[in-house]
Amino acid sequence: MQLTRVQKISLCVLIILCCFVSPVFSDEPIVYVPDADGAVYLPDIDSPFDVLLNSDPFIVFEAPDDGHYAITNHTPGFWLYMALYGPQNNYDEPLYENYDYVDVLSEMAVYLDKDNLYLLGIGVLDDTIYDQIARFSIMPESKLRADMIATGEEFSLVVASDGSLWSTGRNNGIQEARSARQFVQVGSDVQAVAAHNDALFFIKNDKTLWASGQNRYGQLGDGTSMAKTTPVYITDNVRSVASGLSHTMILKHDGTLWVNGYGVNGQLGLESMRSTDVPMKVMTDVVSIASANQTSYAIKTDGTLWAFGANDKGQLGNSQSFFNNVTSPIQVADEVQAVAAGSSHVLILKNDGTLYAAGNNAKGQFGFAEPTSHAMFVKIADGVKGIQAKESYSLIIKEDNSLWFAGSNNTGITGPHRSEWAIDSTSFKKLMDDVAHVSAGRFHMLALKTDGTVFTWGYNQYGQLGDGTTAHRMEANQVFDVNR
Numbered sequence: 001m002q003l004t005r006v007q008k009i010s011l012c013v014l015i016i017l018c019c020f021v022s023p024v025f026s027d028e029p030i031v032y033v034p035d036a037d038g039a040v041y042l043p044d045i046d047s048p049f050d051v052l053l054n055s056d057p058f059i060v061f062e063a064p065d066d067g068h069y070a071i072t073n074h075t076p077g078f079w080l081y082m083a084l085y086g087p088q089n090n091y092d093e094p095l096y097e098n099y100d101y102v103d104v105l106s107e108m109a110v111y112l113d114k115d116n117l118y119l120l121g122i123g124v125l126d127d128t129i130y131d132q133i134a135r136f137s138i139m140p141e142s143k144l145r146a147d148m149i150a151t152g153e154e155f156s157l158v159v160a161s162d163g164s165l166w167s168t169g170r171n172n173g174i175q176e177a178r179s180a181r182q183f184v185q186v187g188s189d190v191q192a193v194a195a196h197n198d199a200l201f202f203i204k205n206d207k208t209l210w211a212s213g214q215n216r217y218g219q220l221g222d223g224t225s226m227a228k229t230t231p232v233y234i235t236d237n238v239r240s241v242a243s244g245l246s247h248t249m250i251l252k253h254d255g256t257l258w259v260n261g262y263g264v265n266g267q268l269g270l271e272s273m274r275s276t277d278v279p280m281k282v283m284t285d286v287v288s289i290a291s292a293n294q295t296s297y298a299i300k301t302d303g304t305l306w307a308f309g310a311n312d313k314g315q316l317g318n319s320q321s322f323f324n325n326v327t328s329p330i331q332v333a334d335e336v337q338a339v340a341a342g343s344s345h346v347l348i349l350k351n352d353g354t355l356y357a358a359g360n361n362a363k364g365q366f367g368f369a370e371p372t373s374h375a376m377f378v379k380i381a382d383g384v385k386g387i388q389a390k391e392s393y394s395l396i397i398k399e400d401n402s403l404w405f406a407g408s409n410n411t412g413i414t415g416p417h418r419s420e421w422a423i424d425s426t427s428f429k430k431l432m433d434d435v436a437h438v439s440a441g442r443f444h445m446l447a448l449k450t451d452g453t454v455f456t457w458g459y460n461q462y463g464q465l466g467d468g469t470t471a472h473r474m475e476a477n478q479v480f481d482v483n484r
Contacts, residue, residue: 064272147192151441169464181463196243209270218277219261267309292341314375315359365407390440
């Protein structure tokens with residue numbers, strides 16, 4: 001293959017840019033090289049990357065402090081492969097993947113700035129100079145996770161980007177004895193939070209799980225039924241946690257699901273109605289979990305949804321008769337990417353962005369005025385990217401990051417677009433724009449916006465809105481910024 005003089009000059013310019021443009025970028029990626037068996041082991045992923053990419057050597061780059069990993073060829077070859085893995089889908093599938101047949105003449109260049117990860121390969125194919133740039137967006141929204149915010153019945157929790165944990169509202173064992181009316185720091189080195197009514201949980205950076213609050217039914221999982229006024233260690237290697245009314249689901253990094261607490265309605269999935277004050281293993285190959293008051297849901301690695309527990313309103317979605325508790329996990333749906341549960345209804349988000357619901361619709365939480373229960377999943381919306389549910393209402397985040405609400409409006413939780421405190425909405429109403437994630441409390445809400453700011457509204461008797469007052473708010477107000 002012969003190159004013209006112009007092509008050779010252009011190629012040299014591209015190679016020079018590849019080698020010397022890096023000073024405009026900040027932060028060097030961390031590099032992982034495969035072992036003798038062709039496997040790369042990464043801190044956030046239990047199973048190694050072990051593909052050999054058409055027998056070409058490859059290398060993995062970690063974006064600093066971000067949790068994203070880029071894979072690419074690291075020596076010249078005929079295939080230029082690029083892929084990006086991230087926490088958004090638990091590293092199960094590439095967020096971006098691209099193959100190109102080129103004769104790569106230069107080493108792969110990798111650059112990282114504060115917002116983007118770039119892979120640059122330069123080569124020639126059919127006498128044509130070729131350059132491939134893959135730009136992986138690492139914008140602030142991708143650094144914002146749903147488990148950075150949580151709401152109990154009368155308190156709120158936020159994890160800042162530096163790992164500091166903040167709380168406001170009624171004391172539940174992690175702040176000073178008196179309630180706080182604005183966010184105060186109560187911990188550090190925290191990765192994620194979860195809460196339900198009077199119990200709270202947080203996962204530290206070392207993947208250990210800690211809990212405090214009410215514990216009458218052993219829902220904290222510390223081997224007792226005594227309430228805890230300070231956080232206690234529960235278990236390790238934890239990826240996420242979901243808290244029901246009096247039971248808890250713990251998802252570990254190896255995909256195993258553990259449960260503890262009250263089990264009289266079968267919500268522990270232990271093939272009986274037993275309760276337990278220590279976590280017990282119930283499932284494997286799980287990637288996501290959600291819990292309702294007395295029902296539990298788990299998404300497996302193949303996208304199937306499994307459910308167990310109370311079914312008095314058809315909230316399992318298994319088309320069985322009502323009042324039929326299920327004491328072991330049963331498959332109820334497939335192609336599911338997310339699940340959220342209210343007290344007796346459930347929302348599932350399919351891989352194509354369609355939203356389905358099952359269970360109780362007495363307050364219009366499905367977004368339509370048909371006050372009956374549904375024991376089978378019914379489609380209620382399209383173009384959805386995020387979901388949340390609580391009690392008798394539903395929240396959805398659409399693809400344009402707008403937040404919408406349907407269902408019961410106790411104490412004005414629909415916020416800025418309602419003129420009265422307690423008018424239920426039987427159709428989805430838009431609340432605000434630019435929302436990355438939302439946490440639904442019983443009578444108040446937290447919204448984490450795409451720029452990292454946190455807004456609250458609703459009931460505020462104990463200062464759970466964090467605005468420095470105990471005044472109830474129908475208008476959403478900014479009270480915190482997770483950027484640190």
